[in-house]
Amino acid sequence: QKEVEQDPGPLSVPEGAIVSLNCTYSNSAFQYFMWYRQYSRKGPELLMYTYSSGNKEDGRFTAQVDKSSKYISLFIRDSQPSDSATYLCAIAKTGANNLFFGTGTRLTVIP
Amino acid sequence: KAGVTQTPRYLIKTRGQQVTLSCSPISGHRSVSWYQQTPGQGLQFLFEYFSETQRNKGNFPGRFSGRQFSNSRSEMNVSTLELGDSALYLCASLGLAGSSYNEQFFGPGTRLTVL
Numbered sequence: 001q002k003e004v005e006q007d008p009g010p011l012s013v014p015e016g017a018i019v020s021l022n023c024t025y026s027n028s029a030f031q032y033f034m035w036y037r038q039y040s041r042k043g044p045e046l047l048m049y050t051y052s053s054g055n056k057e058d059g060r061f062t063a064q065v066d067k068s069s070k071y072i073s074l075f076i077r078d079s080q081p082s083d084s085a086t087y088l089c090a091i092a093k094t095g096a097n098n099l100f101f102g103t104g105t106r107l108t109v110i111p
Numbered sequence: 112k113a114g115v116t117q118t119p120r121y122l123i124k125t126r127g128q129q130v131t132l133s134c135s136p137i138s139g140h141r142s143v144s145w146y147q148q149t150p151g152q153g154l155q156f157l158f159e160y161f162s163e164t165q166r167n168k169g170n171f172p173g174r175f176s177g178r179q180f181s182n183s184r185s186e187m188n189v190s191t192l193e194l195g196d197s198a199l200y201l202c203a204s205l206g207l208a209g210s211s212y213n214e215q216f217f218g219p220g221t222r223l224t225v226l
């Protein structure tokens with residue numbers, strides 16, 4: 001069983017829509033929660049990271065962590081065609097630099 | 112500030128051969144991690160190096176090895192290549208974010224195809 005499971009998608013939405021991307025994990029030892037975006041033929045780039053529970057907002061992006069249900073989400077408001085990419089959730093334990101990644105959700109935003 | 116550099120970007124090898132991939136981290140970063148990305152398994156952690164020492168290792172066979180040099184550049188080696196080793200190999204440079212989590216910056220990867 002993988003440490004983190006991610007909704008596989010793919011997801012196709014019209015421009016301007018609100019996008020919800022989700023992951024679940026099983027081990028409560030994980031304290032750091034990240035979202036990466038990966039464009040085709042590129043390496044992943046970090047969008048946001050959250051420590052423990054709560055929300056974090058950065059522009060059109062909001063990351064949400066619910067440690068009680070072991071559920072992490074990324075919301076994208078007013079989605080743009082440039083948001084079309086694969087989104088990866090990742091988790092890490094305190095003091096450990098090895099990340100556990102979800103398999104990714106491919107998002108397409110249609111103009 | 113220059114990003115993470117990986118060479119070569121593309122590589123084609125045949126089964127049984129060995130391959131060496133190179134990664135130059137962001138200037139000033141001393142820690143490098145390697146990941147394998149495949150369509151079926153996603154990104155999986157291979158190993159992490161800090162100050163020329165392997166600090167952590169993922170669940171991969173001994174055919175996968177790495178090393179880090181005094182200038183923080185890192186190489187990974189895969190011996191006796193198998194078809195299943197075809198993947199995108201990503202290197203991540205770890206910066207210090209003032210907390211116990213080190214923000215990781217990924218390079219563009221090396222696409223390895225084993226025929």
